[in-house]
Amino acid sequence: AQSVTQLDSHVSVSEGTPVLLRCNYSSSYSPSLFWYVQHPNKGLQLLLKYTSAATLVKGINGFEAEFKKSETSFHLTKPSAHMSDAAEYFCVVSGRTYKYIFGTGTRLKVLA
Amino acid sequence: SQTIHQWPATLVQPVGSPLSLECTVEGTSNPNLYWYRQAAGRGLQLLFYSVGIGQISSEVPQNLSASRPQDRQFILSSKKLLLSDSGFYLCAWSEGGPGELFFGEGSRLTVL
Numbered sequence: 001a002q003s004v005t006q007l008d009s010h011v012s013v014s015e016g017t018p019v020l021l022r023c024n025y026s027s028s029y030s031p032s033l034f035w036y037v038q039h040p041n042k043g044l045q046l047l048l049k050y051t052s053a054a055t056l057v058k059g060i061n062g063f064e065a066e067f068k069k070s071e072t073s074f075h076l077t078k079p080s081a082h083m084s085d086a087a088e089y090f091c092v093v094s095g096r097t098y099k100y101i102f103g104t105g106t107r108l109k110v111l112a
Numbered sequence: 113s114q115t116i117h118q119w120p121a122t123l124v125q126p127v128g129s130p131l132s133l134e135c136t137v138e139g140t141s142n143p144n145l146y147w148y149r150q151a152a153g154r155g156l157q158l159l160f161y162s163v164g165i166g167q168i169s170s171e172v173p174q175n176l177s178a179s180r181p182q183d184r185q186f187i188l189s190s191k192k193l194l195l196s197d198s199g200f201y202l203c204a205w206s207e208g209g210p211g212e213l214f215f216g217e218g219s220r221l222t223v224l
Contacts, residue, residue: 102158
């Protein structure tokens with residue numbers, strides 16, 4: 001079985017400071033991992049994905065995530081937050097079963 | 113290029129009435145298709161997925177059913193809606209792999 005846990009339901013950062021959104025996964029086999037973003041009243045957009053290649057994955061808008069098998073983590077980071085980063089972020093795990101399992105989401109608030 | 117269409121965008125239905133939400137994908141063949149429900153603070157809950165015509169996998173026992181009458185058409189139905197069926201429903205597709213999951217714009221269902 002696969003599952004994903006997003007450790008923080010809400011994160012607040014000041015503009016220009018680093019962002020860290022935490023995600024832990026559970027999978028019986030080598031997972032594929034994704035981060036999606038959903039801005040208010042918008043659809044879901046892929047930020048980045050890990051599919052067993054490089055463990056440090058770079059995505060759009062300056063975001064990146066590192067796959068750490070020993071810690072079963074796939075945390076999302078950005079060096080400097082921008083006001084436009086305010087949104088809800090979802091960590092997703094998938095694998096051989098074709099299912100995509102979403103975390104409960106982390107709402108990021110960026111303070112001016 | 114591939115596109116996904118989902119309708120209706122908004123629906124208000126009385127308790128006990130039937131439901132039909134439709135989703136079609138264009139520009140690809142034999143996609144994997146998904147229905148999710150999004151509730152505040154609970155992320156996206158996988159309801160059904162399909163890897164081929166007539167092949168439906170149900171993830172959560174509930175008052176809903178899904179059908180795939182054509183390769184690129186996915187329908188979410190109910191014979192009698194409950195209040196608890198209210199929510200935001202999202203259709204999605206992928207090419208497998210697992211690759212990126214592409215979402216429709218969603219259908220907001222209110223059951224009164």
